[in-house]
Structures are given as C-alpha cells and as structure tokens.
Amino acid sequence: MNDTLQIATFAGGCFWCTEAVFKNLEGVERVVSGYTGGSIKNPAYREICSGRTGHAEAIQIFYDEKLIAYKELLEIFFATHDPTTLNRQGNDVGTQYRSAIFYNSDLQKQEAIDFINYLEKEKTFNNSITTEIVELGVFYNAEEYHQDYYHLNKEQSYCQYIINPKLKKLKENYAHKLKK
Numbered sequence: 789m790n791d792t793l794q795i796a797t798f799a800g801g802c803f804w805c806t807e808a809v810f811k812n813l814e815g816v817e818r819v820v821s822g823y824t825g826g827s828i829k830n831p832a833y834r835e836i837c838s839g840r841t842g843h844a845e846a847i848q849i850f851y852d853e854k855l856i857a858y859k860e861l862l863e864i865f866f867a868t869h870d871p872t873t874l875n876r877q878g879n880d881v882g883t884q885y886r887s888a889i890f891y892n893s894d895l896q897k898q899e900a901i902d903f904i905n906y907l908e909k910e911k912t913f914n915n916s917i918t919t920e921i922v923e924l925g926v927f928y929n930a931e932e933y934h935q936d937y938y939h940l941n942k943e944q945s946y947c948q949y950i951i952n953p954k955l956k957k958l959k960e961n962y963a964h965k966l967k968k
Contacts, residue, residue: 794853796861797890799844800869801877806847808951809868809939814967815855820848821930839882861901872915891926
C-alpha cells in the first residue's frame with residue numbers, strides 16, 4: 789500500500805452502503821468497514837447491533853490526496869446519505885447507524901465543521917444536520933464477511949433496494965470523480 793495515503797473515517801448508516809459508494813472514487817485506494825466511537829474493545833457485529841456498545845458502523849477510506857481532496861470526500865459523504873436523521877438511515881435505526889465524521893487531525897476537524905456550516909448556510913437540507921464531528925479513537929475492522937459486501941452480494945435484496953440507488957445517484961452526480 790502507498791505510504792502517502794491519507795485516511796478519512798465516516799459513519800453514514802450501514803457500512804455496506806458507504807463502502808460501496810467510496811470504493812468507486814478515483815484516488816481511493818482501499819475502503820475498510822468497521823466500528824468506532826464505542827466503549828468496549830474488539831466489538832463483534834452482534835454486539836454492535838444491540839446498540840449498547842456506542843460504536844457506529846463506519847468506514848475508513850485510504851485515499852491519495854493528490855487525486856481526491858478530503859473536502860471532495862465530505863461532499864460525497866453528505867450527498868449519499870441523510871445527515872439530518874438522528875441515529876437512522878432509512879429502515880436502519882439505532883446509534884450504530886448515526887451520521888458521524890471521525891477526524892484524525894485538526895485540519896480534518898476544521899474542514900468538516902466548515903463544510904457543515906456551508907451546507908447549513910446554503911439550506912442544502914430541509915432539516916438541520918445531526919452529523920457528529922468526533923475525534924477518531926480506535927477503529928476496529930469488521931468481520932471479513934462485511935468487507936466488500938456489495939461487490940460480493942450484488943443480487944441480495946438489500947443491495948438491490950438500498951445500495952443500488954445510492955450508486956446510481958453517485959454515477960449521475962459525480963461521474964467525473966469515478967474510477968475509469
């Protein structure tokens with residue numbers, strides 16, 4: 789892996805969805821599904837689903853900032869999930885599905901704050917943004933069967949009805965940012 793890659797960590801509902809979106813972007817080398825923001829060590833999916841660990845389903849994006857900027861990742865993050873629903877994305881409900889940006893530098897924190905302020909000022913959404921901006925703690929990789937879920941399970945109904953529309957929107961609005 790390229791040693792100059794930057795890391796962005798986002799939670800925007802089910803990590804199968806966010807992983808599928810960001811894997812398509814030029815400059816993104818790798819996306820890992822996992823858990824962060826909680827209180828126990830080495831959480832398992834069944835524990836996360838209980839909503840009692842405090843973890844969010846999240847992704848880590850390893851990207852080349854010469855090809856895609858953090859601000860562009862933020863733009864796509866906000867365009868491909870609903871940041872105005874507290875602890876919910878569609879039928880996925882619970883704190884594990886919250887919208888959050890887990891920053892790993894003061895620069896990422898400031899860019900996230902500035903971007904949310906811009907979206908609010910522009911009234912991009914009908915409701916207020918509930919996205920948390922939190923310092924990244926420990927990120928735990930999800931179990932192997934969660935990694936690259938969409939690519940390996942495209943025919944599954946969740947992928948068809950939930951992820952495909954997000955990918956369609958991505959292709960329509962961000963074709964110029966997609967891998968060739």
